[in-house]
Amino acid sequence: MKKLIGEPGAVVADALVGIEAALPQVRVDHQNRVVLRATPKDEGKVALVSGGGSGHEPLHGGFVGFGMLDAACAGEVFTSPTPDQVLAATTAVDRGAGVVHIVKNYTGDVMNFEMAAELAEGASVASVLVHDDVAVEDSTYTAGRRGVGLTVLMEKIAGAAAEEGRPLDEVVRVAEKVSAQGRSMGVALTSGTVPAAGRPTFDLPDDEMEVGVGIHGEPGRHREKLAPAPRIAEMLVEPVLADLPSGGEPVIAMLNGMGGSPLLELYLMYGEVAKLLEKAGVPVARTLVGNYITSLDMAGCSLTLLRADDELLRLWDAPVETPGLRWGR
Amino acid sequence: MKKLIGEPGAVVADALVGIEAALPQVRVDHQNRVVLRATPKDEGKVALVSGGGSGHEPLHGGFVGFGMLDAACAGEVFTSPTPDQVLAATTAVDRGAGVVHIVKNYTGDVMNFEMAAELAEGASVASVLVHDDVAVEDSTYTAGRRGVGLTVLMEKIAGAAAEEGRPLDEVVRVAEKVSAQGRSMGVALTSGTVPAAGRPTFDLPDDEMEVGVGIHGEPGRHREKLAPAPRIAEMLVEPVLADLPSGGEPVIAMLNGMGGSPLLELYLMYGEVAKLLEKAGVPVARTLVGNYITSLDMAGCSLTLLRADDELLRLWDAPVETPGLRWGR
Amino acid sequence: MAADITALTRWVALFRDRIAAEQERLTALDSAIGDADHGANMARGTMAAAANVAETRPQTVAEFGKAVGMALVSSIGGASGPLYGTFFLRFGTAGDGLDELDGPALARALRAGLDGVVSRGRAEPGEKTMIDALAPAVAAFEAEAGDVAAAAAAAARAARAGSDATEALVARRGRASYLGERSAGHLDPGSVSSALLFEALADALTEERA
Amino acid sequence: MAADITALTRWVALFRDRIAAEQERLTALDSAIGDADHGANMARGTMAAAANVAETRPQTVAEFGKAVGMALVSSIGGASGPLYGTFFLRFGTAGDGLDELDGPALARALRAGLDGVVSRGRAEPGEKTMIDALAPAVAAFEAEAGDVAAAAAAAARAARAGSDATEALVARRGRASYLGERSAGHLDPGSVSSALLFEALADALTEERA
Numbered sequence A, B: 001m002k003k004l005i006g007e008p009g010a011v012v013a014d015a016l017v018g019i020e021a022a023l024p025q026v027r028v029d030h031q032n033r034v035v036l037r038a039t040p041k042d043e044g045k046v047a048l049v050s051g052g053g054s055g056h057e058p059l060h061g062g063f064v065g066f067g068m069l070d071a072a073c074a075g076e077v078f079t080s081p082t083p084d085q086v087l088a089a090t091t092a093v094d095r096g097a098g099v100v101h102i103v104k105n106y107t108g109d110v111m112n113f114e115m116a117a118e119l120a121e122g123a124s125v126a127s128v129l130v131h132d133d134v135a136v137e138d139s140t141y142t143a144g145r146r147g148v149g150l151t152v153l154m155e156k157i158a159g160a161a162a163e164e165g166r167p168l169d170e171v172v173r174v175a176e177k178v179s180a181q182g183r184s185m186g187v188a189l190t191s192g193t194v195p196a197a198g199r200p201t202f203d204l205p206d207d208e209m210e211v212g213v214g215i216h217g218e219p220g221r222h223r224e225k226l227a228p229a230p231r232i233a234e235m236l237v238e239p240v241l242a243d244l245p246s247g248g249e250p251v252i253a254m255l256n257g258m259g260g261s262p263l264l265e266l267y268l269m270y271g272e273v274a275k276l277l278e279k280a281g282v283p284v285a286r287t288l289v290g291n292y293i294t295s296l297d298m299a300g301c302s303l304t305l306l307r308a309d310d311e312l313l314r315l316w317d318a319p320v321e322t323p324g325l326r327w328g329r
Numbered sequence C, D: 001m002a003a004d005i006t007a008l009t010r011w012v013a014l015f016r017d018r019i020a021a022e023q024e025r026l027t028a029l030d031s032a033i034g035d036a037d038h039g040a041n042m043a044r045g046t047m048a049a050a051a052n053v054a055e056t057r058p059q060t061v062a063e064f065g066k067a068v069g070m071a072l073v074s075s076i077g078g079a080s081g082p083l084y085g086t087f088f089l090r091f092g093t094a095g096d097g098l099d100e101l102d103g104p105a106l107a108r109a110l111r112a113g114l115d116g117v118v119s120r121g122r123a124e125p126g127e128k129t130m131i132d133a134l135a136p137a138v139a140a141f142e143a144e145a146g147d148v149a150a151a152a153a154a155a156a157r158a159a160r161a162g163s164d165a166t167e168a169l170v171a172r173r174g175r176a177s178y179l180g181e182r183s184a185g186h187l188d189p190g191s192v193s194s195a196l197l198f199e200a201l202a203d204a205l206t207e208e209r210a
C-alpha cells in the first residue's frame, strides 16, 4: 500500500486536521468529526447536513459552504458516520427552520441518519434519499439503487434552495425532484485501497474492468475486457438514458473521476459521452468534469445525468462558494 | 495499461474534443491544439500564453479564462508544444499590448517557445521562465531548476496583473517576482504511465518513494523507503524553506496532488505541512490543496511556497474564472 | 443459575476477543460481497463497548445494555453499528432494573434484542444477513432456557449453523444485495460476527458455571 | 560523385525507417534518464519529414532542408524538434540553391547543421547530448570529404562511437541533467538517434553508388 498517510487507523482524524488548516471557509468539530461552515448561515434558513464514509473527497466536506451544505459528517473510510456525529451536526447547524439530511442509499447510512433524526428532538428534520445508480436493480426485494454521483448535484441544488430562504418542505421538494430526475453509472479500471485494509478491495485482472462499480468498490453489473473510451462511454450512457425520466428538458451532465484517473482521460471520456448524447438527441445544459465523488485511488469514472427544468437550472446556476464547487462569488 | 482512452496516439486530440464539449468558457483551435478563451480579453490588455506537454491537467488548458491565461498550447503527452502552436496562440490572443510567454524551464519548452517568439514578428513577446524545483541543483553547468508547481501561481498572479490592464513590462516584473520568490519540491509513490509508452515510466519498488521527482517522472534527489506522512512532509518543507528567499512576508502554500493520490491524502499531507510551517515560524496567508499540476496518474504530491508581499496577495485574491481555479465571479 | 452482571460483562469482553481474533477473516468476507470494513467496524465497536462497560461499571441489565449499545452505535457507523447497538439497547430495556437474568429472562432479553435488529434493519430471515444467525440462535436458546449455559451452547451452535447456511443464499438486504445472484457462494460477514456473539455468550456462561 | 536530391530524399526515408525500427529502444533509453518520449518524438517527426519531402518534391537543397526542418520542428515538440529541425534548416541554407552537394559542399552543409544545433541548444561536447554524436560525425566527414560515401561511412562510425561514449558521461544539458551523477551509466537517447541519422546518410549514399 503506497499512501500519504500516518497511522492507517487515524487517516480520517488526520485529514480533518489538514482540512481545517487548508480551508479558512470551514471549521472542524474534531470530537464529532463534523465539517461546518466557518460563518453559519442566517437565522431562519433551512440547513443541510450530509455525510457518509470518508474516501469520497471532495464529497462531502468539500461541499460545505455558502449555497451548499451547512455541515458534513465524516465517517471512517467507506463507513457511514454514527448517529452521534449526525446529531451533533444537526444541532450545530439548525437555524430554527429545520434541517434536511441528504442520505446516500446504503443500509448503514440510512440507519445511522435515521437514529440521529430520532434523537434530534427539538429540531424538525427531514430526510432525502439519493439512489441514482442504475447499475443496481431497483426492487422492493433489495436495498434498492445505491446513492452515487447525483449526491453532488442534489447538495448543490437543494443548497441553493435553502440559501434562498425557502421553507423546509420546499427544499425537500426540490431535493426529491433531483432524486427523481437523475441517474448515474460508473466503471472501474482498478480497485482503490482502504488504508486500514492495506490492499486493494477487489482484484481486477490487468485486461478487465468492472462495469457498474459502486463508489466503495462494490461490484457492478459485470466484468468484461477493458474497452476503448468510445465503447466505455456507451456502457455508461445507454443504461443511464434507459432509466432516466424522459422529457424534453436538457440535462446537467457530470463526468466524474473515481480518484485515480487523470483529468486528461476524464475530458477525453466526456468528449465521447457528449457525442453519444448528441446522437441520442439529449441536449446538455450544464457540464461538470472532474473528481467530485471519488473512491480513494480507484481508476475509472462515472456519468451522472439530471433532467433539469428551469427551476433546477436556476438553482444550479445560483452562487456557490465551497472548496469543491465555486461560482458566482 | 489501464486507461480511459481510444487510440493511444490520439489522446491529446481526443481530450481537446472533450475539453471543448465540457467547457463553455473556452474554445479550442484543434488544428493547432490551442485552448483559447471563448470571449477574448479587451483590446489593449497584455495577453498571457502558456503551454507545455499534456498530462498535467488542469495545467495549462484548465487555467484559460478571465484573470488567468488567454491561451494554452497542448503538446503531446509530456512533450513541449511546437513553435507553430505557440505562434498560433500568440497571434490569436495579441490585443495590441504584447504577449507574455510563461515557460517552464525544460530545454524543449524553452527552445520551442524561443523559436515561436522569433517567428512572431509584429507582436511584442516577452518570456518568463518558471524554475522553482529545488530537487534539482541550480548551476550554470546544468539546465537549471525545473519548472513545476509555481507555474500555477505565476499564471494566476501574472494573469491578474494583465487583467488589470498593466503594461507588458509591469506584467513581466510581477511574473519575475513570483519566479524569484517561489520554490517547490515533490515526491512520488508510483510512476505515471504515458499512453504512447504503455507502461510506467519508472519502476519503483513497493516500499520505496522517489524524493524530488519531476512532473514528467524525472528522477529526483534520491530514493528511499516509503515513510509516513509527517516524515514526507519534512522532506518537502525543509528543502523548500532552505531555498526560499527569507523575509517576513507570509507565504501562499500549494499542496498539489500528482494525479493518482486521493484528495483525502492531500488534505492529510497539508495538515502535516501546516504543522511544520508553524513550527518554522512561516505564516501562511493563502492555501491551495488539490490536483493543479499533475503527472498523469502518478501517486504523490508536491509543495510550493511563494513569499507573497501585499502586491502578490492582492493579485492572488483578484477574481479568476477558469475551469481549474475560480473565485470572485 | 442466572447470568449476572459479571457474566454479562465477561460476555462483552469475550465477544471483543473473538472479534479481534477473527478481524481479518471478517474483513475478507466483507471484501467478497461488501466493502471490506466489517472486521475493522466490529473491532472498533467491541473494543469501545468493552471499555465502556469496564469504565462505567453498570449495576443493572438496563445500564449494561445501554453502556454496550451506545458504545457500539457511537463507534461503529456502517450497518452493523445501529444493528448491534439496537440489539444491546433493547436487550437492556427488556432486562430492565434487574441485576441478573435467569434463563427465561435472558431468553426474553435476547428476543427483544433480535426484534430490535429486525425493526431497525427491516430484514427477514433468508435475506443473507445477521438475522440468519441471530434468529435461530434466539429460538434455540428459548427451547432450552431452563439451563442458561446449555441454552447458550445450543444457541451458539444454531447461530453458527445459521451463518454457515448464508453461503448458499442470495443477499436481499445491505450492501451485498447489490451483487444479486453473485452474492451466493459467500458467507454473510454479519452472520459470522453474530455467531461469534453467541459463542462468546456460551463461553461467558460456561465459565460462570465452572 | 555528389549527393543529389534523390539521395537526400532517400536519406530522410532511411532515417525514418531506422527510427521506426529503434523506436522502442530510444524510448527505453529516454525512460532511464529522461521522460520516455524520444522514440515517439522521433518517429512522429521523421514520418512527417519524409512525408513532407515526398509531397512537396523539393528541387534544391534549400527547399529540401526547409521541407525536412519545418516538418520536424512543427511535428515533434520537445527538445529534439527544434534541434533536429534547426539542423536541417541550416543544412538547407548552407546548400542554398544547389540541386546536389559534392563532398566539400555536403561537409559544409553538415557543419552548418551542427552549428545550428549548438547555437539553438547551447550545449558543448561532453555534456551528454546529441552533440556528442553529431560533432565527431561531422569532423570525420570533413576528413574524408573527397568521397561522399566513404566520408558518410566514416561519419556514421564516428557518430556511433560518440554516442557509445556518452554512456560514461554525466549529463549537463537537457532533461537528463536533472539526474546529476545518476545520469552516468546510460546512453544519451538523442546521441543514439543522431547515430541513426548518420547511418542513414551512409546507407543513402552507398545505395547511390551501387
Ligand SMILES: Nc1ncnc2c1ncn2[C@@H]1O[C@H](COP(=O)(O)OP(=O)(O)O)[C@@H](O)[C@H]1O
Binding pocket: A079, A080, A107, A108, A109, C030, C034, C035, C037, C038, C041, C042, C077, C078, C079, C080, C081, C083, C117, C120, C121, C122, C123, C128, C129, C130, C131, C173, C174, C175, C188, C189, C190, C191
Ligand atoms: N437490513 C439489514 N438487516 C440486518 N442485517 C443487515 C442489514 N443490512 C446489513 N446487515 C448486516 O450488516 C453486515 C455488514 O456490516 P458492515 O460491513 O459492518 O456494514 P456496512 O455494510 O455498512 O459496511 C452484513 O453482513 C449483514 O449481516
Ligand SMILES: Nc1ncnc2c1ncn2[C@@H]1O[C@H](COP(=O)(O)OP(=O)(O)O)[C@@H](O)[C@H]1O
Binding pocket: B079, B080, B107, B108, B109, D030, D034, D035, D037, D038, D041, D042, D077, D078, D079, D080, D081, D083, D117, D120, D121, D122, D123, D128, D129, D130, D131, D173, D174, D175, D188, D189, D190, D191
Ligand atoms: N541543449 C541541448 N543541446 C543539444 N542536445 C540536447 C539538448 N538538450 C537535450 N538534447 C538532446 O535531446 C534529447 C532528448 O530529446 P527528446 O526526448 O525528444 O526531448 P525532451 O527531452 O524534451 O523529452 C537528449 O537525449 C539530448 O541528446
Ligand SMILES: [Mg+2]
Binding pocket: A078, A079, A080, A108, C035, C037, C078, C079
Ligand atoms: Mg461500510
Ligand SMILES: [Mg+2]
Binding pocket: B078, B079, B080, B108, D035, D037, D078, D079
Ligand atoms: Mg519530452
Ligand SMILES: [Mg+2]
Binding pocket: C030, C034, C035, C036, C037, C038, C078, C175
Ligand atoms: Mg462493510
Ligand SMILES: [Mg+2]
Binding pocket: D030, D034, D035, D036, D037, D038, D078, D175
Ligand atoms: Mg524525452
